[in-house]
Amino acid sequence: MAYIKINKENFYYNLNQIALKTGSKEKIALVLKDNAYGHGLRLMATLASEFGIKHAVVRKTSEADKIEAFFETILVLGDNIVKHEKYHYTINSLAEIDKAQAGAKVELKVDTGMHRNGIALYEIGEALTAIVQKGLQLVGIMTHYRSADELGSELFWQQKQFEDVKEKVRKAGFVNVRMHSHNSAAILRSKTFSEDLVRVGIGAYGYNELPHPFDDTLLKPVLSLYAKKVSTRILTAGQRVGYGGDYTAVKDMTLSTYDIGYGDGWRRGDTAKAFITAEGLPILGRVSMDFISLESQKEEICVMDDAQEAAKQLNTITYEVLCTLDEKLERRIV
Ligand SMILES: *Cc1c(COP(=O)(O)O)cnc(C)c1O
Numbered sequence: 001m002a003y004i005k006i007n008k009e010n011f012y013y014n015l016n017q018i019a020l021k022t023g024s025k026e027k028i029a030l031v032l033k034d035n036a037y038g039h040g041l042r043l044m045a046t047l048a049s050e051f052g053i054k055h056a057v058v059r060k061t062s063e064a065d066k067i068e069a070f071f072e073t074i075l076v077l078g079d080n081i082v083k084h085e086k087y088h089y090t091i092n093s094l095a096e097i098d099k100a101q102a103g104a105k106v107e108l109k110v111d112t113g114m115h116r117n118g119i120a121l122y123e124i125g126e127a128l129t130a131i132v133q134k135g136l137q138l139v140g141i142m143t144h145y146r147s148a149d150e151l152g153s154e155l156f157w158q159q160k161q162f163e164d165v166k167e168k169v170r171k172a173g174f175v176n177v178r179m180h181s182h183n184s185a186a187i188l189r190s191k192t193f194s195e196d197l198v199r200v201g202i203g204a205y206g207y208n209e210l211p212h213p214f215d216d217t218l219l220k221p222v223l224s225l226y227a228k229k230v231s232t233r234i235l236t237a238g239q240r241v242g243y244g245g246d247y248t249a250v251k252d253m254t255l256s257t258y259d260i261g262y263g264d265g266w267r268r269g270d271t272a273k274a275f276i277t278a279e280g281l282p283i284l285g286r287v288s289m290d291f292i293s294l295e296s297q298k299e300e301i302c303v304m305d306d307a308q309e310a311a312k313q314l315n316t317i318t319y320e321v322l323c324t325l326d327e328k329l330e331r332r333i334v
Contacts, residue, residue: 002227002260002303003330006039010220012051014204017217021187022198029055029075029180031201032067038265038325039205039223043333045070057199061087075107075140075199078117088139092117097130106131107140107178108169112161113154114146124165128172140178141169142199149185149209185210188217207308207318223322224278224305225266225329227258232297241293242285246271255284255293258301263289265326266303269314276313278302 019025030053031037036044041063045056049070057075058064064074064087074087081089081100088105091097100106108127111118119127131138143162147154159181166179178196184203187193188210202209206221233256235241235249249255262268266287269275274282277294279302284293294301304310307321314321 038322102135227260247285
């Protein structure tokens with residue numbers, strides 16, 4: 001069966017690189033949404049906790065339930081707000097405050113320019129009052145940057161807005177409220193860091209998504225994808241392989257079928273432009289639901305060991321190559 005290798009050493013190396021930026025690993029909240037970016041939720045939670053990471057971020061309560069034992073706090077980005085010892089719930093709108101369960105721990109998300117989620121700047125006063133009236137416990141204030149990974153001054157403009165928000169919250173008398181705004185791109189870009197937490201996803205998994213001039217922090221991919229040989233056959237010149245017979249053997253050649261396909265979340269890509277595997281072999285013909293063909297007789301091949309490079313070939317982004325990998329693929333720690 002096709003499977004995924006998780007390189008623990010690289011994962012810890014990346015977390016160390018990020019800790020150098022934040023000043024301590026206590027300030028890292030590891031983002032584990034979408035099955036830990038395809039790496040495996042429970043497995044990555046276990047490794048992170050062994051490393052000493054104390055905080056996690058997920059999308060739903062159901063994900064938090066699976067990793068509750070490993071962290072001191074788990075921030076849930078978008079779900080019904082209920083009272084829980086460890087879980088912090090994100091408030092994305094005034095309406096959510098209304099529906100929240102009294103006593104719940106909440107973190108107020110402020111829209112400083114992304115314009116997707118969060119309370120508008122002019123609504124902050126109203127939100128803070130509503131939080132108190134509703135008997136919620138405000139434990140965090142956060143924002144999300146829309147273009148931390150792009151050149152230009154937008155990041156600084158959003159940061160300035162967020163500074164004003166922090167000031168408002170402090171003036172309103174709230175204490176023990178953690179303040180955070182950085183994702184991977186923002187922390188990799190920052191020369192100094194003074195907030196309470198970073199929410200790091202893609203960087204921890206090994207990818208620096210910044211355009212070149214910005215930052216040369218070296219990170220190492222954690223995940224690699226392997227497929228096993230199913231069968232081998234000899235094709236004579238002119239014979240064609242796979243659906244539609246898109247690939248025609250140019251000479252007599254020995255092909256093998258390997259057990260990975262789009263059913264496993266490996267992207268189908270564009271047949272006109274063969275995907276080149278980590279070992280330099282082109283995928284011949286179409287990717288089908290469960291299989292690919294390569295000119296190889298090896299028992300096992302490495303399909304991909306660098307999602308950023310794969311994303312370029314597949315005309316998408318690193319995140320998507322990782323997140324689509326099926327949960328049912330076995331994950332092995334190396
Ligand atoms: C996904 C997410 C992150 C992590 O972003 P990366 O670019 O993967 O570091 C941080 N904050 C929020 C609110 C997110 O949704």
